[in-house]
Amino acid sequence: MPVPARTRTTETPRTLLPDLVYDNLLTLVISGDLAPGELLREEEIAAWLDVSRTPVRDAITRLRDQGLVVYRPNRGTRVAEIDLDQARAIGQTLAALHGMAARLALPNLTPDDIQHIRDLIADPADLTDQLNAGPVQVTAVQRILQIFRERSGNPVLDEAIRRLQPHMTRLRGLTSDEMPRDWVRERGGAALTAIDAGSPELIGQLMQGFFLTFSENLLAEASQQLGLPLTPAS
Structure with a gap:
């Protein structure tokens, strides 16, 4: 999964770290920077945002609940195709x-x-x-x-x-x-x-x-x- 240059996600008093990670991934999905069908690897996303894999996993779960990413056996978690x-x-x-x-x-x-x-x-x-x-x-x-x-x-x-x-x-x-x-x-x-x-x-x-x-x-x-x-x- 290609990701932008490494950045650091900083938690603020008003925004929790899991929400910041979610917001970052949501922006990449809806902008098309993460294209339909693209594989999402937790470790790559965690390294890009300089966070642990836990908030990344939580963010992906939220996106899956919204239907924006999907999990398929033997294919992993990918950005949902447009239907x-x-x-x-x-x-x-x-x-x-x-x-x-x-x-x-x-x-x-x-x-x-x-x-x-x-x-x-x-x-x-x-x-x-x-x-x-x-x-x-x-x-x-x-x-x-x-x-x-x-x-x-x-x-x-x-x-x-x-x-x-x-x-x-x-x-x-x-x-x-x-x-x-x-x-x-x-x-x-x-x-x-x-x-x-x-x-x-x-x-x-x-x-x-x-x-x-x-x-x-x-x-x-x-x-x-x-x-x-x-x-x-x-």
Whole structure:
């Protein structure tokens, strides 16, 4: 398994060592630096991060629980191949979760939250986010979804989204990672209307539909890039 130049993982008061190791491996998987099918050797990863094998083993277990790495007898532990049918199921699930988050969040949105959403929809051009590097349209949408998650008041829902989201992020790395600005503004304008109307059901339906459309577009482009067939959506 090729790894970057040796580095040292330093534990901070707010971040435990196992979490840092996990974060490092997660970043390598979703960025494609660790390619689908690549063998993961605990000793190499431990040497790269200058840690013992225990936190590495724990991190790999977490990634396996997320479906991002797999273990096969006689083949070892490898980065999971991209499965577009599974990705579609994950996208559909995330769409439902984001819709629920928006529905729960609406009564908890502050005036500052709403203004922030308006600003993101109206003019995302100056926004940058290293964690979501790419066209600003995607970054703006990610921030809007994050506001809903944070205001949902449901940590279980938030954790479920965090566990599934890396699968979509992997696909984004294979695509142009773009959404038409006019499309974002049109859907965002409808969301603002639902927020102003104080309708949790409407905002939930809109955000679920928004993410589902985004997911299907992502799958279609990833299918072309990978040369893999994509079953028509039912």
